[in-house]
Amino acid sequence: MSRLRRQVKSYIASLRMTRFDMILFYEGKDNDPTFYIAVCDGLARETGISFDLRRADELPNAAQDSRSGTGGKTTLLRASEFWEKWKTARLIGWIQSKRVFFCVDRDLEGEAPDDAVKGIVRTRLHSVENHLIRGTDLSSALSIAFGFRKSEIQAELPVSDCYTHLAALWRDWTVYCVLALRMKVGVGGYGRTTSPINVPAHCTASPALMAREYEILRGAAQLSDSDFHRLQAEAEAEVDHLLASGMIDSVFKGKWYADILFSTFSSITKFQSQCQSSGKKGIWIGVRARFELSSEDLQYYRERLFLVKSVRRPASGRAADQVPECVITSRAPRPDSRTGFYPKPMTWGLIQYQTLGHTHFNTFSCYKRSPYLQIPAAKHLSEDPLERTRVRYGLHIYGYVIVPEHVHLLLSEPADESRAPAGRTRPL
Numbered sequence: 001m002s003r004l005r006r007q008v009k010s011y012i013a014s015l016r017m018t019r020f021d022m023i024l025f026y027e028g029k030d031n032d033p034t035f036y037i038a039v040c041d042g043l044a045r046e047t048g049i050s051f052d053l054r055r056a057d058e059l060p061n062a063a064q065d066s067r068s069g070t071g072g073k074t075t076l077l078r079a080s081e082f083w084e085k086w087k088t089a090r091l092i093g094w095i096q097s098k099r100v101f102f103c104v105d106r107d108l109e110g111e112a113p114d115d116a117v118k119g120i121v122r123t124r125l126h127s128v129e130n131h132l133i134r135g136t137d138l139s140s141a142l143s144i145a146f147g148f149r150k151s152e153i154q155a156e157l158p159v160s161d162c163y164t165h166l167a168a169l170w171r172d173w174t175v176y177c178v179l180a181l182r183m184k185v186g187v188g189g190y191g192r193t194t195s196p197i198n199v200p201a202h203c204t205a206s207p208a209l210m211a212r213e214y215e216i217l218r219g220a221a222q223l224s225d226s227d228f229h230r231l232q233a234e235a236e237a238e239v240d241h242l243l244a245s246g247m248i249d250s251v252f253k254g255k256w257y258a259d260i261l262f263s264t265f266s267s268i269t270k271f272q273s274q275c276q277s278s279g280k281k282g283i284w285i286g287v288r289a290r291f292e293l294s295s296e297d298l299q300y301y302r303e304r305l306f307l308v309k310s311v312r313r314p315a316s317g318r319a320a321d322q323v324p325e326c327v328i329t330s331r332a333p334r335p336d337s338r339t340g341f342y343p344k345p346m347t348w349g350l351i352q353y354q355t356l357g358h359t360h361f362n363t364f365s366c367y368k369r370s371p372y373l374q375i376p377a378a379k380h381l382s383e384d385p386l387e388r389t390r391v392r393y394g395l396h397i398y399g400y401v402i403v404p405e406h407v408h409l410l411l412s413e414p415a416d417e418s419r420a421p422a423g424r425t426r427p428l
Helices: 002-017 032-047 072-086 090-095 128-134 138-146 150-154 162-169 171-182 207-221 225-245 255-266 269-290 295-304 376-393
Strands: 022-026 051-055 099-104 120-122 326-330 348-353 360-365 397-402 406-411
Touching (some): 022 032, 022 072, 032 051, 032 128, 032 295, 072 099, 072 120, 128 255, 128 269, 138 150, 138 255, 162 225, 162 255, 171 225, 207 225, 269 376, 376 397, 376 406
Parallel strands (some): 022 099, 099 120
Antiparallel strands (some): 397 406
16 A cells, blocks of 8 residues: 555645646547647637646556556546545545546447546547548548659549548448447457458458458347347448437548558558558558648637636736746766667756747657658658748748658747747647
8 A cells, every 4th residue: 555655645745846837648649649749739829828748657556457468549538536535535536627638439338427526538539540630631631651753642532521432431340349348248249350241441341251240249149030130220220320410430440541542552552552552551641741630620629628718818928037938858868879769767957948039949859769751751750840930920930851750940039928838739
């Protein structure tokens, strides 16, 4: 028990040291940061509240159940229960002014009655990937992923309602997964990335493969034929209704879009070499680069985080004897030379003075120091969000250097707000 208390106390102390008003934990590592940074950026501009984003694997072991389950969503749901149990204790009484939320995918479970009490915020659609795909110009994203002109990509995509067309290809697999989860049978559920009955992925389901999967499902459910067919008909009616109403993203997993798109373009001769070199990760790189948060998503998270929209006060002149605004950050650690990973412990105390009109030197690195910027297409890709950020915040960029694994920037401060929001602008 004493070890548990020390572990929780040390972690809560790190939360207490942050100057952010609200702390959000998210489950994924690849696509989730892009989405939640966009959410926090939009809400920060409206309300003036500062946000701190943290991954699920940053939680202390005491807040996790090591007996089973290692997924990010499972960790956050368990951590929310742990947090609810301990937040009234004297041990963490320091942080009552901080607001902590756990952001997870909605999936098929939907919202639970006690989500608001536990600080759980679920996505509006099925998962974060659904939001990213829906908020992206697919032709532009695929142009970045495969290195072809946008017009060439558009020629291969459906002209009208591309998302519904792609989801309709996996209609039978979606019905199967909905049916399996409704019966609480864990065979072939959403854990599979690629449909085993759509071979290749951009084609409709194979009747033989589908019959085999349903036979396995029927045996696992231990239902009579009449009951099984009744539930199957209900699942088919539900999915068909969602397809017809344009709401299929409530049950269609967002990662499936990338599977279908990758299979579609891999089957075309002129795209094959680029598809094999970029892979499905290249599609998500393009999607993240072109993602724009919708007003509907912003309103949804504004309500779930209990925020009220306010008008930002215009910047005023600063007196000479006034103490400058500063942000407490951590000294950037160096990655381990053998593994390439960064150490988890962060040293606090470095002071960055802002709103003084000084020039700032920034450096940001690729994930795990990987040489993602080695090819010319990736370098051009990194210039586009840099230009959007410059225009959005009114920055002066005096120079930049792009090397295979990191980028150096020499830039000014925005005229009306601190540099921090610009530094959190959407990553690639």
